[in-house]
Amino acid sequence: xxxxxxxxxxxxxxxxxxxxxxxxxxxxxxxxxxxxxxxxxxxxxxxxxxxxxxxxxxxxxxxxxxxxxxxxxxxxxxxxxxxxxxxxxxxxxxxxxxxxxxxxxxxxxxxxxxxxxxxxxxxxxxxxxxxxxxxxxxxxxxxxxxxxxxxxxxxxxxxxxxxxxxxxxxxxxxxxxxxxxxxxxxxxxxxxxxxxxxxxxxxxxxxxxxxxxxxxxxxxxxxxxxxxxxxxxxxxxxxxxxxxxxxxxxxxxxxxxxxxxxxxxxxxxxxxxxxxxxxxxxxxxxxxxxxxxxxxxxxxxxxxxxxxxxxxxxxxxxxxxxxxxxxxxxxxxxxxxx
Numbered sequence: 068x069x070x071x072x073x074x075x076x077x078x079x080x081x082x083x084x085x086x087x088x089x090x091x092x093x094x095x096x097x098x099x100x101x102x103x104x105x106x107x108x109x110x111x112x113x114x115x116x117x118x119x120x121x122x123x124x125x126x127x128x129x130x131x132x133x134x135x136x137x138x139x140x141x142x143x144x145x146x147x148x149x150x151x152x153x154x155x156x157x158x159x160x161x162x163x164x165x166x167x168x169x170x171x172x173x174x175x176x177x178x179x180x181x182x183x184x185x186x187x188x189x190x191x192x193x194x195x196x197x198x199x200x201x202x203x204x205x206x207x208x209x210x211x212x213x214x215x216x217x218x219x220x221x222x223x224x225x226x227x228x229x230x231x232x233x234x235x236x237x238x239x240x241x242x243x244x245x246x247x248x249x250x251x252x253x254x255x256x257x258x259x260x261x262x263x264x265x266x267x268x269x270x271x272x273x274x275x276x277x278x279x280x281x282x283x284x285x286x287x288x289x290x291x292x293x294x295x296x297x298x299x300x301x302x303x304x305x306x307x308x309x310x311x312x313x314x315x316x317x318x319x320x321x322x323x324x325x326x327x328x329x330x331x332x333x334x335x336x337x338x339x340x341x342x343x344x345x346x347x348x349x350x351x352x353x354x355x356x357x358x359x360x361x362x363x364x365x366x367x368x369x370x371x372x373x374x375x376x377x378x379x380x381x382x383x384x385x386x387x388x389x390x391x392x393x394x395x396x397x398x399x400x401x402x403x404x405x
Contacts, residue, residue: 080106090116093385113383119376121369148177152366160184166212236353260347262339264289269332272304275321279333286315289337297336302329 070078080088087105091098096109108116118126128136138146148156154174160181167173179187189197199207209220241253266285270277281291291314298307298319306322317335321327367375381389 092388112385113388152364154178158187160186234351234353262342262345263336264339265334265336267332267334269301269330270319271330272307272319272321272328274328275324275326276310277319277331278316279319280316281314281335285335285337288340290340291315291337294335294337297334298331299333300329300331302327302331304329307331 070076078088080086085103086107089107089109091109092113093111096111098107098109106116108114116126118124126136128134136146138144146156154177156177158177158179160179161183163182165180165182165186177187179185187197189195197207199205211218211220239253240256242256243251244254246252264285266282268279268282270279294312296309296312296317296319298309300307304321304327305325307319308322310318310320312318319331319333381392384392
């Protein structure tokens with residue numbers, strides 16, 4: 068059937084209880100029984116519905132109460148979006164988009180934007196709610212345009228694991244500790260140009276001497292040949308010093324041959340055993356690593372775009388379809404553009 072019109076639809080199909088328009092290509096196409104729709108397109112190896120436009124939308128779907136477009140697949144993606152020169156998929160939670168992206172981050176495989184809602188939400192029952200991955204840059208980038216104390220580029224409610232280094236630029240690392248008045252107060256981390264683990268303990272001098280065993284688990288994570296001990300007396304004496312250290316113990320003595328029997332506390336700091344080749348005051352580049360500048364790809368001409376679509380269609384076509392296309396090109400029907 069071929070239909071043309073100037074001021075009305077070229078082809079119109081209506082049905083009160085079944086399908087308004089049914090379009091099929093190829094033989095033996097299984098169509099589910101009892102399907103009701105305004106338009107059904109059916110095929111086995113070809114697209115069920117194909118939409119094409121030069122200057123407007125290829126396919127448009129509207130709905131007042133349900134999905135505008137619904138995609139479902141058993142063995143592949145439910146919805147596939149691709150663009151040669153712009154974002155592959157753009158999702159808006161309202162008629163208007165949200166703020167413009169900074170740092171020229173304007174094109175992506177998927178962009179979600181909204182004025183008053185969340186830009187992107189990811190949820191899962193058994194897998195990750197949201198996954199970001201990159202082979203050369205950051206897996207996830209987050210930034211906020213707000214500057215107040217209650218604004219943040221990221222917010223995590225629950226445990227956070229970091230595999231790799233964790234660096235804070237221009238800020239601090241703090242723990243929010245509950246206060247008796249019900250508020251949360253910030254307690255900050257101590258910083259060092261080297262990588263240390265530390266442990267604390269107490270022991271007792273006996274006639275001015277004490278041999279203290281290193282905690283076995285603590286000793287497993289430090290370089291046991293390179294640790295520091297800082298003893299502090301908790302009673303009257305002439306002072307304390309570290310006489311010798313080994314891989315498992317250290318000995319504390321009283322100064323000037325004293326014979327006191329008092330308690331003392333100590334602090335031990337040891338270099339991390341699992342970190343190698345650490346450099347003091349190592350320089351670090353805090354600039355955002357942007358993708359290397361590339362020459363902007365030229366947009367294909369309309370003729371080249373159509374040629375690519377035709378090439379893909381020929382690749383999908385069955386032998387019978389190729390023969391039909393050849394016969395069509397040799398002698399197209401009247402009033403039909405080849």
